[in-house]
Structures are given as C-alpha cells and as structure tokens.
Amino acid sequence: MKVHVQTEVNGEAVEFLCDPTTTLLEVLRDNLGLRGSKEGCGTGDCGACSVELDGALACSCLILAAETQGRSVATIEGVATPEALHPLQSHLLKSAGLQCGVCTPGIVVAAKHLLEQDPNPTEEAVRYFLAGNLCRCTGYDKIIRAVLDAAAEMRGEAA
Amino acid sequence: MQGFAYEAPSSLEALRARLAAAQGAGELTQVLAGGTDLLVQMKQGQRAPGLILDIKRVGETQALAVDGDTLVIGASVPAAKAKAFPLVAEAFPGLAHAIDLIGSSQIQGRASLGGNLCNASPAGDTIPALIANGFEAQILTAEGLRTLPVEAFVTGVGKNALAAGEVLLALQAPVPGPRSGDAYQRFTPRTEMDIAVVGVGARLTLDDAGVIASARIALGAVAPHAFLAEAAGAALVGTRGEPEALEAAAAAAMEAAKPISDKRGSADFRRRICGVLVKRVVAQALERCTTEGAK
Numbered sequence: 001m002k003v004h005v006q007t008e009v010n011g012e013a014v015e016f017l018c019d020p021t022t023t024l025l026e027v028l029r030d031n032l033g034l035r036g037s038k039e040g041c042g043t044g045d046c047g048a049c050s051v052e053l054d055g056a057l058a059c060s061c062l063i064l065a066a067e068t069q070g071r072s073v074a075t076i077e078g079v080a081t082p083e084a085l086h087p088l089q090s091h092l093l094k095s096a097g098l099q100c101g102v103c104t105p106g107i108v109v110a111a112k113h114l115l116e117q118d119p120n121p122t123e124e125a126v127r128y129f130l131a132g133n134l135c136r137c138t139g140y141d142k143i144i145r146a147v148l149d150a151a152a153e154m155r156g157e158a159a
Numbered sequence: 160m161q162g163f164a165y166e167a168p169s170s171l172e173a174l175r176a177r178l179a180a181a182q183g184a185g186e187l188t189q190v191l192a193g194g195t196d197l198l199v200q201m202k203q204g205q206r207a208p209g210l211i212l213d214i215k216r217v218g219e220t221q222a223l224a225v226d227g228d229t230l231v232i233g234a235s236v237p238a239a240k241a242k243a244f245p246l247v248a249e250a251f252p253g254l255a256h257a258i259d260l261i262g263s264s265q266i267q268g269r270a271s272l273g274g275n276l277c278n279a280s281p282a283g284d285t286i287p288a289l290i291a292n293g294f295e296a297q298i299l300t301a302e303g304l305r306t307l308p309v310e311a312f313v314t315g316v317g318k319n320a321l322a323a324g325e326v327l328l329a330l331q332a333p334v335p336g337p338r339s340g341d342a343y344q345r346f347t348p349r350t351e352m353d354i355a356v357v358g359v360g361a362r363l364t365l366d367d368a369g370v371i372a373s374a375r376i377a378l379g380a381v382a383p384h385a386f387l388a389e390a391a392g393a394a395l396v397g398t399r400g401e402p403e404a405l406e407a408a409a410a411a412a413m414e415a416a417k418p419i420s421d422k423r424g425s426a427d428f429r430r431r432i433c434g435v436l437v438k439r440v441v442a443q444a445l446e447r448c449t450t451e452g453a454k
C-alpha cells in the first residue's frame with residue numbers, strides 16, 4: 001500500500017504518494033525533481049545526501065519518506081536565493097573547494113548547519129563537524145578554508 | 160528493501176495497542192527510532208520486518224528532562240540533542256563524549272541512545288557510559304512499565320532483554336552529587352567515523368576526605384556485550400586512585416575481559432588496551448571529581 005505524505009520542503013508545502021520502503025533521498029530526487037542531494041553510499045557514511053529534517057542535520061538516505069509527514073525538510077536547493085549564492089557556495093567556488101562536485105551539496109548543507117550553531121568555529125571544529133562528508137577529489141583543505149572564509153564573511157569580517 | 164508497512168502511533172496507548180495487535184497477528188515488527196542501524200540493516204537484507212513502528216511521535220520517547228534528582232532521556236531523543244542538554248554536558252561529560260563519538264554530525268542528528276542500546280552492538284559507544292553511570296532502562300510492557308539496569312538489558316551480540324511486544328521508553332539515572340565524575344574513552348585507529356576496538360566507561364564518587372567511595376567501571380567491545388566490571392571498581396574503593404590502585408583496577412578489568420580476535424585487533428591486543436584505557440579513564444574521572452563534580 002502506498003503512503004500519502006504531506007510535508008514541507010524548503011518552505012513549500014508538498015504532497016506525494018510513495019511506497020513505505022522509499023527513502024527521503026529517493027523522493028527528493030525522483031518524485032520532486034530535487035537532484036542536488038546525491039547518493040554516494042546509501043548507508044550514512046558519505047554525507048552527500050545531507051538535509052535538515054525539522055532543523056536536525058541528517059542523511060536523507062537513512063530517512064523513510066513516510067517519516068516526513070507534517071515535518072519540514074531543508075535541502076541544498078533552498079540554500080541560495082535567486083539573487084545570490086550563499087557565502088559558503090561563493091567561497092567554495094573561490095577557493096576551488098570542489099572538483100567533480102558530488103560531495104558539494106552535502107558539504108554546503110552540513111557547513112551551513114554548523115555556522116548557524118557556531119558562527120566562529122575553529123579549524124579543528126570544522127574538520128570534526130564535516131568528518132561525515134567524504135570528498136574523493138579535493139583533499140579537504142580547500143573545503144575547510146572555504147568554510148572558515150565564509151564564516152568570517154558572515155561575521156562581517158574581511159575574508 | 161523488502162516491503163513493509165509503516166505506522167507512527169502518536170501516544171503510549173496507541174503504541175501499546177499496536178504492539179499487542181502485531182504480536183497477536185504474528186507480524187514481524189521492528190521499532191524505528193533514528194534508523195541509523197535499522198535502515199542500514201534492512202538495505203543490506205539483514206532484517207526484513209513486516210511492520211515498522213516509528214516511535215518518535217510518542218512524546219515519552221522524546222523526553223529530555225530532570226525529574227527531581229533523576230535525569231530522563233527518552234529512547235528516541237537524537238544524539239545531537241542529548242549531548243547538548245545542559246545537565247548531560249555538565250554532570251555527565253563522559254556520557255556526552257560517548258554520544259559525541261557516534262558516527263558523524265549527520266548520524267548524530269538522528270541516532271538515539273535508545274537505539275544504540277537496543278541494537279546492542281558489543282562496540283556501541285554509549286553502552287559502557289550508560290552502565291558506568293547507573294542508568295536504568297524504562298520498558299513499556301503489555302501491562303505497564305518495568306525497569307532494568309542497563310547492564311542487565313544487553314544480553315548478547317545484538318541481543319537485548321526486551322520480550323516480544325515490549326519497547327524501551329526511556330533511560331534514567333540519578334543526578335550525581337558533589338565530588339563525582341565520569342569518563343568514557345575508546346580506542347580506534349581513526350579519530351572519527353570508526354568502531355571501538357575497546358571502550359571503557361567509569362563513574363567515581365569521593366567521600367569528603369577525597370577517598371573513592373564508589374566506583375563503577377564498564378567495558379565495551381571485549382565481550383559479547385558491554386558489562387560492569389565489578390572487581391575493577393572494587394579495586395578502587397577505599398583508595399585515592401594511587402598508581403597501585405589504578406594498576407589493580409586495570410588488572411581486574413583485563414581479567415574480566417573476554418575479547419575475541421578479529422580484523423580490528425587480536426584478543427591479546429584488546430586485553431592490553433583495555434588495561435591502558437581503564438587507567439586513563441579512571442584518572443580522567445578522578446580529575447572531574449575534584450573539578451566539575453565539586454561544584
């Protein structure tokens with residue numbers, strides 16, 4: 001039997017039918033056409049599918065879509081405005097913090113969550129916080145630099 | 160994942176009724192909290208329940224409160240919330256550290272202490288910290304509630320003491336008094352995103368002369384399930400945690416450990432690491448007795 005789910009994604013009410021076995025990641029990508037969240041592993045190890053569910057950072061590959069009934073989901077697609085990229089996104093571009101880009105949406109969602117909790121994290125804190133976001137291209141340094149620079153810009157300091 | 164039905168009862172009564180009905184109908188039921196073990200296990204075909212009962216909408220499982228002198232952590236409270244709760248961070252720094260070791264920031268947004276305990280991995284990081292701190296499992300039964308000390312709740316690799324139709328509702332422990340401290344440390348080859356080769360938790364309380372009045376040491380990943388190493392604790396009581404006392408506690412823990420050899424370490428390596436960690440964890444807990452605990 002299909003489950004009928006009403007939820008909110010990036011501030012907009014959405015409604016869908018899905019099999020109980022469907023994950024949130026599958027619904028985002030296949031039903032709602034939001035393909036920014038990636039499936040790197042499907043088992044919680046890589047962070048490429050990171051979203052927020054009711055403000056909690058989580059792997060959408062380990063959430064059943066049915067669980068989101070009446071909740072609110074935030075994905076990478078809600079991060080930039082039509083006018084501007086988020087400072088994290090512009091600094092990732094500026095620092096060359098991405099190559100293939102598969103890890104990038106998850107990194108932006110997770111780093112944004114961190115900076116909302118702690119606007120002035122140490123480099124060590126950023127590295128620990130992003131330990132669940134795997135990147136096979138960049139070697140991480142440029143990503144960490146971009147997050148620290150974005151944090152500085154968001155605090156109103158010159159980056 | 161193989162097909163299943165999904166339901167999310169929103170009250171204790173509805174949950175109990177649904178459990179009873181499922182049991183009556185012989186439905187293979189699996190409780191869902193954060194899903195960080197369960198969904199992985201289902202995707203890998205290790206579990207194929209017919210019914211998933213999501214307990215997160217049952218208010219009691221989301222409790223996070225101090226009730227008199229008892230700390231209550233609802234079974235489905237996610238790690239990120241539990242470790243940030245002021246009393247957990249201040250009075251249970253060892254437990255907070257154990258929680259913080261679970262997976263990544265993303266995993267901690269969902270993984271619950273209740274799920275970590277019910278999943279009963281020998282290496283589950285919160286289990287030794289819960290045992291050391293004297294946590295009890297509050298269990299919803301068909302008729303009412305029952306409680307079990309956490310050390311009696313884990314019974315084997317992936318096995319717990321819940322009977323069919325029972326659910327873990329919450330974890331509760333006495334709020335520690337003055338001159339008390341806890342600690343948890345694990346050994347892993349990597350600092351993050353790894354599984355404990357050995358984990359050790361301790362809770363010590365001193366009398367007003369600075370002598371150890373009570374000591375609970377719990378060991379993880381050195382037996383089929385985490386357990387209270389009573390002799391290790393007993394070796395510390397009546398001492399001030401002098402080097403000889405730490406050696407005696409470590410020796411007792413190594414004696415109680417029954418580790419296996421696997422890809423993460425040989426039995427002999429695990430036993431020795433266990434001794435080293437007991438000394439470090441006791442020293443850290445002792446330090447906290449005179450700093451944090453003395454407030």
Ligand SMILES: Cc1cc2nc3c(=O)[nH]c(=O)nc-3n(C[C@@H](O)[C@@H](O)[C@H](O)COP(=O)(O)OP(=O)(O)OC[C@H]3O[C@@H](n4cnc5c(N)ncnc54)[C@H](O)[C@@H]3O)c2cc1C
Pocket residue numbers: 043044045189190191192193194195196197198199214234235260261262263266269270271272273274275276277278282283284285321325326327328352353354355
């Ligand atoms: C990438 C990754 C890294 C990890 N790293 C670590 C680590 O370093 N250390 C560590 O200890 N763990 C680690 N884990 C496992 C950890 O996330 C889980 O053990 C978690 O704590 C389980 O909680 P949950 O809420 O997700 O449980 P679920 O997955 O929802 O449930 C786990 C099991 O317990 C049962 N269950 C859950 N709640 C109840 C209840 N209230 N009553 C009865 N049965 C119940 C479920 O049916 C299921 O069998 C990791 C997991 C992942 C995916």
Ligand code: FES
Pocket residue numbers: 038039040041042043044045046047048049050059060061062
């Ligand atoms: S796809 Fe979800 S963590 Fe890798």
Ligand code: FES
Pocket residue numbers: 097098099100101102103104134135136137138
């Ligand atoms: S840029 Fe390719 S995985 Fe990170």
